[in-house]
Amino acid sequence: MSKSSCVGRPKSFDVDDVLEKALAVFWAKGYEGTSLTDLTQAMGINKPSLYSTFGNKEELFIKVVDLYEQRPCGFFRAALAETTAKTMVAAMLNGAAQSFTDHSNPQGCMIIQSALTGSDASESVKQALINRRLEHQNDLKKRFEAALQQGDLTTDYSADVLAQYLATIIQGMTIQATNGITAAELQCVADLALSHFPGLERN
Amino acid sequence: MSKSSCVGRPKSFDVDDVLEKALAVFWAKGYEGTSLTDLTQAMGINKPSLYSTFGNKEELFIKVVDLYEQRPCGFFRAALAETTAKTMVAAMLNGAAQSFTDHSNPQGCMIIQSALTGSDASESVKQALINRRLEHQNDLKKRFEAALQQGDLTTDYSADVLAQYLATIIQGMTIQATNGITAAELQCVADLALSHFPGLERN
DNA sequence: AATAAATAGTACCGGTCGGTACAAAATAAA
DNA sequence: TTTATTTTGTACCGACCGGTACTATTTATT
Numbered sequence: 001m002s003k004s005s006c007v008g009r010p011k012s013f014d015v016d017d018v019l020e021k022a023l024a025v026f027w028a029k030g031y032e033g034t035s036l037t038d039l040t041q042a043m044g045i046n047k048p049s050l051y052s053t054f055g056n057k058e059e060l061f062i063k064v065v066d067l068y069e070q071r072p073c074g075f076f077r078a079a080l081a082e083t084t085a086k087t088m089v090a091a092m093l094n095g096a097a098q099s100f101t102d103h104s105n106p107q108g109c110m111i112i113q114s115a116l117t118g119s120d121a122s123e124s125v126k127q128a129l130i131n132r133r134l135e136h137q138n139d140l141k142k143r144f145e146a147a148l149q150q151g152d153l154t155t156d157y158s159a160d161v162l163a164q165y166l167a168t169i170i171q172g173m174t175i176q177a178t179n180g181i182t183a184a185e186l187q188c189v190a191d192l193a194l195s196h197f198p199g200l201e202r203n
Numbered sequence: 204m205s206k207s208s209c210v211g212r213p214k215s216f217d218v219d220d221v222l223e224k225a226l227a228v229f230w231a232k233g234y235e236g237t238s239l240t241d242l243t244q245a246m247g248i249n250k251p252s253l254y255s256t257f258g259n260k261e262e263l264f265i266k267v268v269d270l271y272e273q274r275p276c277g278f279f280r281a282a283l284a285e286t287t288a289k290t291m292v293a294a295m296l297n298g299a300a301q302s303f304t305d306h307s308n309p310q311g312c313m314i315i316q317s318a319l320t321g322s323d324a325s326e327s328v329k330q331a332l333i334n335r336r337l338e339h340q341n342d343l344k345k346r347f348e349a350a351l352q353q354g355d356l357t358t359d360y361s362a363d364v365l366a367q368y369l370a371t372i373i374q375g376m377t378i379q380a381t382n383g384i385t386a387a388e389l390q391c392v393a394d395l396a397l398s399h400f401p402g403l404e405r406n
Numbered sequence: 407a408a409t410a411a412a413t414a415g416t417a418c419c420g421g422t423c424g425g426t427a428c429a430a431a432a433t434a435a436a
Numbered sequence: 437t438t439t440a441t442t443t444t445g446t447a448c449c450g451a452c453c454g455g456t457a458c459t460a461t462t463t464a465t466t
Contacts, residue, residue: 008442009432030320033235036424038322046445047425053443057424108319112378116316117233119241121424130382137382161391164379168392172375175315176367179333179340188364189371196399211412212462239454249415250455256413260454324454 015053018043023064023072028106030114031061031125058125065132068110075099080139085147086200089166092140093190096170100177101186108177109170111136137167148199155199162198169193218256221246226267226275231309234264234318234328261328268335271313278302283342288350289403292369295343296393299373303380304389311380312373314339340370351402358402365401372396 021043025034036057040046045053054060069076075095082088100108111132115125144159146152155162176186194200224246228237239260243249248256257263272279278298285291303311314335318328344366350356358365379389397403 007434007440009434009444011443028320029322033321033325035322035422037422048427048446049444051425113319116311116319116378116381117231118236119232119238122236133378133382157395161388161395164384164388164392165395168372168375168379168396170375171378172371172373174378175319175336175374176371178319179336181367185364185367189367192360192364192368192401193371196401198395198399210410210464212414212464214413215462238452240452251416251457252414254455 011049011053013043013045013049018045019064019067022060023067023110024106026061026064026114027068027072027110030118032115032118032122061125062128065111065129069132072099072102072105073109073111076136076139080143085144085153088143088147089197089200090194092166092170093173093194094187096173097186097190098183100174101181101183107180108174112171112174113178133167133171137163140166153199154201157198166197214252214256216246216248216252221248222267222270225263226270226313227309229264229267229317230271230275230313233316233321235321235325264328265331268314268332272335275302275305275308276312276314279339279342283346288347288356291346291350292400292403293397295369295373296376296397297390299376300389300393301386303377304384304386310383311377315374315377316381336370336374340366343369356402357404360401369400 022039025038025042029038036047036050039057039060040050043050050060054063075091075098079088079091079095082091096109111129115122115129118126140163141159144153144162148155148159153162157165173186173189176189181189225242228241228245232241239250239253242260242263243253246253253263257266278294278301282291282294282298285294299312314332318325318332321329344362347356347362347365351358351362356365360368376389376392379392384392
């Protein structure tokens with residue numbers, strides 16, 4: 001299954017390792033704001049190596065987004081797996097507050113901020129990120145549907161609106177993070193949002 | 204007071220008119236995603252005219268942001284002037300929902316999305332937009348402080364947190380708009396946010 | 407009609423963009 | 437040790453980037 005080549009000159013770098021370096025750059029500067037020079041310098045490889053390994057800039061970016069969803073943005077899937085609607089929403093908001101203001105990384109959510117606008121040349125990348133956001137929002141919707149059905153959540157709002165509302169708050173938190181809000185302040189916002197979220201019994 | 208020159212060849216274009224054209228481009232493509240070719244084509248002028256009239260790309264962008272705040276984003280100041288906290292928050296959320304999904308313009312808020320990330324060269328523009336957002340958030344804070352003081356708003360949350368929370372929702376609504384949410388759907392989100400906003404008596 | 411002032415248009419500047427051709431170097435297989 | 441295969445590093449590609457020098461043109465003033 002390993003596609004490691006058994007013949008020829010071996011790679012002088014670890015693929016996963018340099019992907020992580022590329023993630024840091026794309027996350028901080030966005031898709032179009034990142035140049036190939038930025039990438040090759042951060043990754044410690046030269047352009048032909050980058051192209052032979054990852055295809056081109058856009059394909060590299062998509063691979064980086066996959067990595068981002070698995071690791072720094074991992075709180076999302078973990079939160080989805082929470083057993084109750086309340087703990088799910090809480091894990092979403094707390095995870096976002098913590099992840100978006102983690103100073104060991106760029107601030108905010110990469111999927112939201114790295115290609116919000118751009119030239120026509122990056123239209124496909126913009127659309128790819130929109131699709132990711134809509135997929136995640138659909139995950140929320142399905143989770144809310146299940147919660148409504150099993151009586152875990154009591155409200156007249158549809159799962160659709162609840163998902164859009166929660167997504168809105170999380171996406172707004174990313175802007176707050178890029179504005180430089182502190183982790184504590186963003187946690188206060190998350191707490192407020194949780195305690196006023198519809199359908200979850202007050203405590 | 205008019206700085207219209209009384210001697211020499213007259214301008215062949217109206218300054219406010221071409222600023223409007225520049226606004227449409229920057230709004231849709233962002234600061235770095237917009238090239239001078241995009242601008243001169245949309246504005247119908249050539250580069251030397253652009254530079255002699257507006258300085259350079261960055262100065263033109265700032266002038267465009269000023270224009271944006273006065274016109275398409277004018278709901279903000281109008282909402283601030285509302286007499287009660289409840290009508291103020293309602294006007295903010297409704298105005299955002301309507302403005303961000305108005306199909307006669309690009310979707311979303313220009314100040315939020317046109318320079319969220321970018322190369323080092325656009326650092327000053329990024330910071331300028333962050334400052335605008337923080338100024339607007341401070342406007343909200345002062346409005347909430349006044350409402351809390353005059354008993355118009357009853358909650359234990361500080362004006363700071365309330366302002367951050369409302370800003371978060373509005374900023375999230377811009378992402379929803381770029382995702383392609385419909386005006387009706389975004390209005391539902393705004394309605395939900397309003398009816399669950401802390402301190403405003405339920406109706 | 408001559409002059410001065412301001413704009414319009416063309417053509418160009420160095421630098422950087424994403425992407426690649428090509429040859430040297432490093433490995434495994436024969 | 438030769439051969440085949442893969443990666444490396446350098447040097448380069450055309451296109452476009454933001455910005456400008458220079459000239460022609462259009463106006464008001466003298």
